[in-house]
Amino acid sequence: MSPLQLCLLLSSLLFCVGLVGALARSNTILVLLGVELMLNAANINFIAFWRYGPNPAAGTGVLFVLFAIAVAAAEAAVGLALVIAVYRHQKNIRLQEANRLKG
Amino acid sequence: MNLALILISVLILGSAAVALALRNLIHSALLFVGCWAGIAAFYLWAGAEFVAFAQVLIYVGAVSMVVLFAVLLTRQSDAAEPMNPDSFSRFMRALVAGGGVAGILVGAILGTPMDVSTAGPAPTLTVKEIGGQLMGPHAAALLIVGLLLTVALLGAVVIAAVDRPEKSEDAS
Numbered sequence: 001m002s003p004l005q006l007c008l009l010l011s012s013l014l015f016c017v018g019l020v021g022a023l024a025r026s027n028t029i030l031v032l033l034g035v036e037l038m039l040n041a042a043n044i045n046f047i048a049f050w051r052y053g054p055n056p057a058a059g060t061g062v063l064f065v066l067f068a069i070a071v072a073a074a075e076a077a078v079g080l081a082l083v084i085a086v087y088r089h090q091k092n093i094r095l096q097e098a099n100r101l102k103g
Numbered sequence: 104m105n106l107a108l109i110l111i112s113v114l115i116l117g118s119a120a121v122a123l124a125l126r127n128l129i130h131s132a133l134l135f136v137g138c139w140a141g142i143a144a145f146y147l148w149a150g151a152e153f154v155a156f157a158q159v160l161i162y163v164g165a166v167s168m169v170v171l172f173a174v175l176l177t178r179q180s181d182a183a184e185p186m187n188p189d190s191f192s193r194f195m196r197a198l199v200a201g202g203g204v205a206g207i208l209v210g211a212i213l214g215t216p217m218d219v220s221t222a223g224p225a226p227t228l229t230v231k232e233i234g235g236q237l238m239g240p241h242a243a244a245l246l247i248v249g250l251l252l253t254v255a256l257l258g259a260v261v262i263a264a265v266d267r268p269e270k271s272e273d274a275s
Contacts, residue, residue: 001105005213009112010112013112014119015208016202023193029170033132033170040139044145047149048149051150059228062153065151065154067248069161069162070248071248073166077255080169082262084173084262087176
């Protein structure tokens with residue numbers, strides 16, 4: 001098995017762990033962290049294809065990963081601020097109980 | 104070479120799976136730090152040093168702190184009823200969905216012939232080259248990302264800020 005296939009298997013399994021976590025847990029913070037895991041899996045794919053691709057000198061994969069990390073950081077900040085806002089309104093962060101648009 | 108990759112994979116997947124299965128949120132957040140550090144180790148293994156250090160700075164340093172703050176600010180008091188255990192059927196359905204996706208992806212990866220040049224040495228991309236590319240062809244994207252970060256962090260502060268007292272009096 002080539003190293004590229006191992007990298008792709010790693011990123012696929014990490015994506016699925018994040019997917020199961022995001023679907024199965026009802027805690028909002030853990031769902032957000034599951035989504036972050038899926039983003040990280042996508043970054044691993046970019047790096048793997050940059051490393052074993054035909055033209056690694058271009059560096060496109062590295063630059064894309066840098067931008068993706070920046071966007072993921074912004075997403076985490078806004079998501080956790082939303083978690084705090086929801087907690088202030090209803091005093092818990094279970095997703096099933098966050099079903100009102102106006103608190 | 105492959106042994107190091109397998110060890111890193113076991114570290115990443117194990118800490119991620121245990122973190123998403125735990126009940127204690129603080130333990131989960133600390134295990135996620137280990138998972139992100141493992142991903143940084145993968146980037147180092149693949150030869151992308153700059154991305155590895157960016158991952159350490161942003162995820163292991165910043166995002167984990169934000170997550171810990173959110174966990175501590177939204178902690179239930181001990182007197183509150185403990186969180187209901189997630190329903191078993193929902194977990195099974197999530198497991199079926201994730202397992203299906205995993206089966207499809209793994210089958211596709213293993214069934215695809217990949218005749219890439221795996222024997223070549225690790226490509227080297229110096230920080231100078233990355234900086235040149237960021238300032239040259241990708242300057243517009245860099246500016247947009249800076250604007251996006253500014254707007255997103257200001258929005259996060261506005262969303263998480265405490266309501267003014269007169270507003271709550273109006274609401275009541």
